[in-house]
Amino acid sequence: MFFKILKKSVFKRLNSYRNFKMVDYVVYGRGCFNQLDEIIAPHRKGVAPMIFLADHFFEGKALPNRIPVRGKDKIIFVDVTYEPKTTYVDALAKQLKDEFGNVSGVIGIGGGSTMDLAKAVSLMMNNPGSSADYQGWDLVKQPGVYKAGIPTLSGTGAEVSRTTVLTGPTRKLGMNSDFTPFNQIVLDPELCKDAPGNQRFYTGMDCYIHCIESLEGTYLNEFSKSYGEKALELCRYIFLEKETWDDECDDKLMMASYAGGMSIAYSQVGVAHAVSYGLSYLLGTKHGIGNCIVMNHLEEYYPTGVSEFKRMVEKGGYEIPQGICKGLSDEQFETMMNVSLGMKPLWENALGKDWEKIMTREKLRALYEKL
Numbered sequence: 001m002f003f004k005i006l007k008k009s010v011f012k013r014l015n016s017y018r019n020f021k022m023v024d025y026v027v028y029g030r031g032c033f034n035q036l037d038e039i040i041a042p043h044r045k046g047v048a049p050m051i052f053l054a055d056h057f058f059e060g061k062a063l064p065n066r067i068p069v070r071g072k073d074k075i076i077f078v079d080v081t082y083e084p085k086t087t088y089v090d091a092l093a094k095q096l097k098d099e100f101g102n103v104s105g106v107i108g109i110g111g112g113s114t115m116d117l118a119k120a121v122s123l124m125m126n127n128p129g130s131s132a133d134y135q136g137w138d139l140v141k142q143p144g145v146y147k148a149g150i151p152t153l154s155g156t157g158a159e160v161s162r163t164t165v166l167t168g169p170t171r172k173l174g175m176n177s178d179f180t181p182f183n184q185i186v187l188d189p190e191l192c193k194d195a196p197g198n199q200r201f202y203t204g205m206d207c208y209i210h211c212i213e214s215l216e217g218t219y220l221n222e223f224s225k226s227y228g229e230k231a232l233e234l235c236r237y238i239f240l241e242k243e244t245w246d247d248e249c250d251d252k253l254m255m256a257s258y259a260g261g262m263s264i265a266y267s268q269v270g271v272a273h274a275v276s277y278g279l280s281y282l283l284g285t286k287h288g289i290g291n292c293i294v295m296n297h298l299e300e301y302y303p304t305g306v307s308e309f310k311r312m313v314e315k316g317g318y319e320i321p322q323g324i325c326k327g328l329s330d331e332q333f334e335t336m337m338n339v340s341l342g343m344k345p346l347w348e349n350a351l352g353k354d355w356e357k358i359m360t361r362e363k364l365r366a367l368y369e370k371l
Helices: 002-008 032-043 086-100 112-124 197-215 222-241 247-265 271-283 287-295 303-316 330-341 344-351 361-370
Strands: 025-028 050-055 074-078 105-110 146-151 165-167 172-176 184-187
Touching: 025 032, 032 105, 032 146, 032 184, 050 112, 074 086, 086 112, 086 165, 105 112, 112 146, 112 165, 112 172, 112 287, 172 271, 184 247, 197 222, 197 247, 197 271, 197 287, 197 303, 222 247, 222 303, 271 287, 271 330, 271 344, 271 361, 287 303, 330 361
Parallel strands: 025 184, 050 074, 050 105, 105 146, 146 184
Antiparallel strands: 165 172
8 A cells, every 4th residue: 555655656856867878770670680791891890800799599500600700700609597797798808808909899699698798798898997897877988899789589678778787796787888788789580489488488578577667667757658658568469468479479579678678778677676686696597587586476566567477477377486585594685685775776766765764674585585
């Protein structure tokens, strides 16, 4: 009841309009991946290579044979079994600097983790120190090398976001800056055709949860609302109305991912993401499934969204893991809570400026114990 009253009070962020950076160029359509060679050609700088970071899922498969490798270009299959760590970003950037000195660009081909890696490595080619130094808001001072994102799984919105989410030595937090968005994205739904069904669902739910958190948030504005409502409409069609998965689902989910990412670009996500960051940091839980695990227990905050989410889970025949926090020590719970409570903009969007009075450590601990 209190939360409903809180929502009706309509929190406003006054005089905080953002002039935010968007992706420079977008190409969409089945088969548009075939244009990649001509798309990146103007961005080649002499003999400096293009670096293609491809999800290791594609190693030994057909897709790498379609990558337009020229001269000293290199394909690196990146391990995204776990979400990207700052140490991995730093190692990749050092490898490229040691081998080539400089590169023309970095192209990420894969899901959200692969695209986040590409953005981060691009930035670290031109910024000193460790990527951990730039975890936060507007800490990056120099633009990276040219970067392009090519999703092969839809839902995260990483293709349009101004962040690259990384797990660092003490926290899980993005390199949030105007230098982070891709210069180019290539949205080809054909690239998603071999994605495992459960991965499609978990990343699709990441998009759905983006929409619920944005549309129910205190930061909501008409810009975010217009994109969020469209993405939500597409998610409902895909996961509730469609009987079987087909090409249309891949087409629509790719656009839902784009619109969902745009929705949170001018607002924020909320409780599910804030809590799941703690799971990911401590337990290595993948982002999409982590959001699902948390969303399953958020009736107090998103009653309609959680009810609909559970219908999507039931219709698809999926099982959301239970009991993943069972047996954790007090110290481990404290670690998760510290990471989660560090996501201040997410909590403020969800609960308002007085969020710390609402989401106490005791209440957050009780929530984690349910997961």
